[in-house]
Amino acid sequence: xxxxxxxxxxxxxxxxxxxxxxxxxxxxxxxxxxxxxxxxxxxxxxxxxxxxxxxxxxxxxxxxxxxxxxxxxxxxxxxxxxxxxxxxxxxxxxxxxxxxxxxxxxxxxxxxxxxxxxx
Amino acid sequence: xxxxxxxxxxxxxxxxxxxxxxxxxxxxxxxxxxxxxxxxxxxxxxxxxxxxxxxxxxxxxxxxxxxxxxxxxxxxxxxxxxxxxxxxxxxxxxxxxxxxxxxxxxxxxxxxxxxxxxxxxxxxxxxxxxxxxxxxxxxxxxxxxxxxxxxxxxxxxxxxxxxxxxxxxxxxxxxxxxxxxxxxxxxxxxxxxxxxxxxxxxxxxxxxxxxxxxxxxxxxx
Numbered sequence: 001x002x003x004x005x006x007x008x009x010x011x012x013x014x015x016x017x018x019x020x021x022x023x024x025x026x027x028x029x030x031x032x033x034x035x036x037x038x039x040x041x042x043x044x045x046x047x048x049x050x051x052x053x054x055x056x057x058x059x060x061x062x063x064x065x066x067x068x069x070x071x072x073x074x075x076x077x078x079x080x081x082x083x084x085x086x087x088x089x090x091x092x093x094x095x096x097x098x099x100x101x102x103x104x105x106x107x108x109x110x111x112x113x114x115x116x117x118x119x
Numbered sequence: 120x121x122x123x124x125x126x127x128x129x130x131x132x133x134x135x136x137x138x139x140x141x142x143x144x145x146x147x148x149x150x151x152x153x154x155x156x157x158x159x160x161x162x163x164x165x166x167x168x169x170x171x172x173x174x175x176x177x178x179x180x181x182x183x184x185x186x187x188x189x190x191x192x193x194x195x196x197x198x199x200x201x202x203x204x205x206x207x208x209x210x211x212x213x214x215x216x217x218x219x220x221x222x223x224x225x226x227x228x229x230x231x232x233x234x235x236x237x238x239x240x241x242x243x244x245x246x247x248x249x250x251x252x253x254x255x256x257x258x259x260x261x262x263x264x265x266x267x268x269x270x271x272x273x274x275x276x277x278x279x280x281x282x283x284x285x286x287x288x289x290x291x292x293x294x295x296x297x298x299x300x301x302x303x304x305x306x307x308x309x310x311x312x313x314x315x316x317x318x319x320x321x322x323x324x325x326x327x328x329x330x331x332x333x334x335x336x337x338x339x340x
Contacts, residue, residue: 030226073185097152114323116218
């Protein structure tokens with residue numbers, strides 16, 4: 001269904017995180033929203049962290065979108081994002097505000113939104 | 120919604136999958152996006168998950184390459200899937216902005232037993248699952264249904280119709296798949312946007328029903 005047209009990524013995923021396999025925090029979901037704080041960067045960021053930070057210039061991305069964009073596994077982006085959060089360069093918020101867990105109103109909004117998509 | 124795909128002649132999947140040159144600017148979330156919800160589209164290889172996601176998504180389906188453990192490296196069963204030459208563990212996903220604040224993500228996920236760990240990660244927090252079934256290979260869906268049921272996720276079943284699909288009576292399908300009487304079972308053409316939306320709606324309306332019933336139950340007791 002899909003080819004690997006441009007071949008394997010130049011940098012393998014395990015090197016993108018400098019060998020770190022686990023994120024420094026466990027709260028990042030696939031749909032956690034990453035936003036750059038546009039704070040000052042002190043010193044040189046590792047290239048992959050820099051690439052992630054750059055992808056957030058001008059707008060927010062979910063973890064999974066950043067992974068697709070950077071062509072890294074979600075697990076690697078979790079590590080990179082956690083490192084950037086630790087440095088105060090990125091904030092993350094959960095996909096759904098905790099107060100609005102899947103309830104009737106949310107489901108209604110989804111159903112109405114879907115109906116509106118029909119041609 | 121100007122670029123709705125035509126229902127009869129879908130572009131070849133190859134050209135619709137996001138190319139690696141996709142830019143961040145095309146993907147940034149709408150500033151108003153407040154609640155991001157997901158539905159898992161699950162089914163065996165070649166059943167049409169990406170096709171369905173593509174037919175409703177506002178972005179070209181993207182994918183992430185997922186790492187699997189060794190147990191998953193066995194050869195996939197491609198019986199009856201003539202046009203599918205390769206299998207990968209890429210997870211496709213699409214996105215639909217529903218009104219101002221709500222964004223719906225669709226994750227295409229293989230549901231075989233060996234994807235258990237990956238499945239748990241992807242299904243975490245999902246509203247529910249749309250199980251896509253190929254009536255020519257019903258047995259390929261047994262594993263999938265088992266995994267979905269075990270996860271406790273609410274699901275609806277959509278039979279993706281292929282040109283050479285048999286048409287089975289609903290009763291027979293329900294019996295073969297061992298579905299509960301209230302589990303929605305719909306036919307769908309994954310290439311067709313309206314048909315795919317209807318299948319998703321069958322799931323969401325089922326969720327609303329269950330939710331209302333749960334609330335009524337709480338009130339009574």
